[in-house]
Each structure stands twice: as C-alpha cells, then as structure tokens.
C-alpha cells in the first residue's frame with residue numbers, strides 16, 4: 001500500500017544477519033537526495049530495512065522528509081537524519097555536505113535521485129524552464145557529488161548512483177529540457193566512472209522507465225502499467241551489494257509491457 005508520501009508502506013522490518021552484525025557506529029552512511037517521496041523515499045526504506053544503515057535524507061519538503069525518516073527508523077535504520085536542501089543551489093549543497101560530514105564523518109554511498117519531470121514541445125520550451133529542469137536533474141548531481149566524492153576518494157571507497165532515465169538513453173519527444181538533462185546525467189556518470197574507477201569509487205547510472213510515484217499524479221496512466229518504486233529501490237540495493245570487484249555501469253529498468 002502506498003502512503004501519502006508515495007512511499008511503500010507495505011515494507012516491513014526484517015532481520016538481516018549480514019547487517020545486524022554491524023554496530024551503529026560502523027554501519028554504512030547512505031545519502032539519498034529526493035528522499036521526501038517517490039523513488040527516493042522507497043530507496044531510503046529499502047536500505048533502512050535491508051542494510052540497517054545510517055541514512056542522510058535530503059530534499060526541500062521538511063514535513064515529508066521527517067515522515068520518511070520516521071518510517072526508516074521503524075524499519076531498522078541505525079540512524080536517520082534529515083538535511084533540508086535545494087540540491088540545485090551551490091551554497092545550500094555546500095552547507096548540507098558540511099552538516100552531513102559533521103554528523104556522520106562522511107558518506108559511503110550517494111544516491112543522486114532528486115529530479116523534476118517536465119514536458120513541453122521544443123518550439124514552446126522557455127529558457128527559464130530549460131534552466132530550471134537542467135538545474136534540478138543535472139547540476140544537482142554535479143554539486144552533490146563534487147562536494148562529497150572527495151571524501152570517498154580519500155577513503156578509497158564509495159558508491160555513487162546517478163538517477164537518469166530511459167529519457168537519458170533515447171529521445172523523448174517533449175523532453176527538450178528533461179531528456180537533455182538526463183542525457184547529461186548519463187554522460188556525467190560515464191565520465192565519473194572513468195575517472196573514479198581506480199580510486200575505489202563505483203558509479204552506476206540508473207535508468208528507470210515509467211515508475212509509479214507522485215510525479216505521475218493526474219497523468220491518467222494506470223499505475224498497474226508502471227513499475228513500483230520499490231522495484232527500482234531493490235535493484236539499487238542489489239547493485240550496491242555486489243562485491244567490490246564488480247560495477248554495474250547502467251541499470252536499465254522498464255515496465256514489463258514496455259515504455260508508456
């Protein structure tokens with residue numbers, strides 16, 4: 001059952017021998033942007049339950065963030081803190097990164113999930129809308145990663161998941177801004193992987209197709225035609241759990257019946 005935050009309230013606590021052996025102080029720190037609803041909230045809950053990790057939850061809506069944080073604590077996260085932040089804003093991201101580092105000492109995994117869908121014909125796309133969508137989907141990933149990946153490089157260990165889209169792999173009509181931003185995410189991920197692979201940092205580009213979240217509200221598309229956010233979250237967790245000798249470079253997920 002999906003709650004008002006768009007997260008999956010059917011996720012129940014489960015004992016995970018692998019994770020429960022860790023002390024709260026040594027459990028990994030996972031930072032998730034766009035954690036206030038949708039795929040980000042679902043990912044936070046899956047990591048809370050399955051990894052019992054420490055979570056840094058980032059988004060702008062504090063009320064929603066706190067509700068997700070409460071759910072994550074109930075599910076078994078070792079620690080959960082919320083860090084309200086506009087991830088497209090350079091100064092806000094720097095302050096958020098300082099606060100996260102002060103609280104947790106650094107992060108083991110970044111899930112760069114924050115983003116905003118927008119569709120308009122190329123001939124009608126305003127410059128303001130183009131800039132706004134690139135800022136939310138692409139600049140945000142550069143800013144957050146640029147602030148926190150150096151700590152991973154110093155420790156020679158880390159994971160970065162950049163959430164792109166099927167629209168970041170193939171042209172999406174109406175996506176002059178969104179598809180451009182998501183192609184940018186796909187390209188940035190390739191560059192980051194190439195530059196960070198010998199520094200102990202794995203970079204995975206996540207490319208989901210239609211996934212049922214609040215971003216589809218009012219679209220009229222049947223939710224059963226789309227993937228559940230929980231499936232995207234579980235796929236990210238499975239990739240994260242692979243041995244450090246392997247990297248999943250791109251994670252492409254589609255609804256079983258194909259693109260909507």
Ligand SMILES: NC(=O)c1ccc[n+]([C@@H]2O[C@H](COP(=O)([O-])OP(=O)(O)OC[C@H]3O[C@@H](n4cnc5c(N)ncnc54)[C@H](OP(=O)(O)O)[C@@H]3O)[C@@H](O)[C@H]2O)c1
Pocket residue numbers: 006033034035036037038039040058059060061062064085086087088113114115116117136137163164165166207208209210211212213214215216
């Ligand atoms: N759902 C799909 O079908 C689908 C398909 C392919 C890719 N994706 C991608 O998957 C990601 C999550 O999608 P979703 O469907 O879960 O979206 P959603 O329900 O609209 O949620 C977007 C999340 O991003 C946050 N966010 C947006 N702009 C932000 C900003 N400037 N600063 C901080 N947080 C910001 C929002 O939080 P606040 O509003 O609280 O800040 C919210 O938590 C996005 O990158 C999206 O493009 C989704």
